[in-house]
Amino acid sequence: MSAYEERPLSPRDSESGYASGSSSEASITEVFFTKPHLKHLNQQLQKLEPEDILKWCIVSLPSLYQTTAFGLTGLVTVDMLARLKDSMSTQVDLIFLDTLHHFKETMSLVDKVQKRYPQVNLHVYKPQGADNTEEFVRKYGEKLWETNEELYDWVAKVEPAQRAYSELQVKAVLTGRRKSQGGKRGDLDIIEVDEAGLIKINPLANWNFGQVQDYIKRNNVPYNELLDRGYKSVGDWHSTQPIKEGEDERAGRWKGRAKTECGIHNSRSKYAQFLREQELKMQEEALRQAVETGLKVEA
Template sequence: MPSSPVASTSSIPFDPARLDEINASLADASPQDVLTYAIDFIPGLFQTTAFGLTGLAATDMISRISRKRKQPHAVPLIFLDTLYHFPETLDLARRVEKKYQLELQTFRPPGVETVEEFEKKYGEKLWETDEDTYDYLVKVEPARRAYDTLGVKAVITGRRRSQGADRATLEPIEIDSTGLVKVNPLCRWGFQEVKDYIDMAGVPYNPLLDQGYKSVGDWHSTVKPKDGEGERSGRWASNKTKTECGLHKDYFAMKRAFEKKQLEQARAAADKARGDEEVGESSVDLSQETDATSQDLGASFSDLKLGA
């Protein structure tokens, strides 16, 4: 392990105010070094995973660090079950649990456990009719619920610079708008480096990759990238401009947008129940509700801030 990260951080715990200094000290660190630093100095650390190659490599590295220390798997795993994963992904989740002797903390969309329940409550093919709401329900809300339930202060991600778009300038450690610390241990690796590690270490991976897929999400939106297309270009078949599912977007903006839509729907339903032909005045005051919601957001997730 290079001496710089240890020398500069070993005497004190993680301090968000020193983020630039810490990232500078990790500039030449290997993924294993970044993970070791995170395990030792960042509190409330979990790994969120959809069992992509990069996340699997990180899980294997954590396992090796843990075994070397003769400890159980050092970082608990959170799996967001969207209910629309490929069967191969769900089978991989079970294999990872068994191989690394860990228990997945699984979270699903609010109030439902099956596809049938989801579509009855939220509508069929919601990813086509309202993609932002779909992302909020299957990824963003379950993630925040997981963080609140489990006391998560930091997460290990599978993001890499080579994936492009918003990820092109990733640092090993970042802090988002909610105060959540995001550790990106393989941010400097390319796809081939990750795949080489997977093969070398004998890490189980999704068999769909052998069929030409490179980034696997929900079955209804994932296609094989064409020759010359980027690694994540097949992730959202119907939306070529999309680069993130919502987990790494502005959480507060997504929550406000979702709640505004809910209020609009409630207003429309109230108008219809009164027999109004057109949407007019309503007992639902949308502006006041939205303002109150905005004020509540900071308090709702204040416990996510480091040191809370």
């Protein structure tokens, strides 16, 4: 059952916003929000500071994780959570998708963060069947991000993310998305539910880059040194550039193209369709080769 599924509501559901189905523990559903409840939550959470949103998440959401590529906003969240540790007993683990194409500065930052916050558990997920760049090339070919961009997004980011959610039994994730980053993020809610029922919380959705940067400096949080070289949003080395004065934060990601997201926050149905298309192409290629082989035998 999706966490955002429409169904007839009982009077009890309408009053509470929760749907448990029964008081029996064995029959209680997983985290579930009705549309009215989700709307109400967003109206209330919009009024809170990020630290208070994080407190609400820890108290309210089971199996809560933070997904991060160690961007500036994600680092603020890591630091805030560490400071909440004194008053909140729940530890929020990190999920890092190592695409095998991060900048060396990003990988160095991962080590710095682990040393600064040794209490944080880090779960690293890589493309399936590849532990390093050489293995990735052998399995998927050279410059896959150019030859088949959709497939690259799937194998490097989307599939590892979904594998992490499944293996870790993730019900909710904290993200580093903000409205001020522009693009599709301009109308972000604090809390969202995707097609598969995964709850996504954007605790710093209402902060701008200046606020994030001020927090980092004020609290001496380690950050990616590429930010001192004109970068504001850092992804894979092959699709990230510094930006110019006045450009949106994420203008350096996939510069000159209409693309604004890597796929992790896109509709999952889009990738289900993509996988079906890939399977059909493989079947067509197998059929073509079988026909050619048969013709050669007859000749």
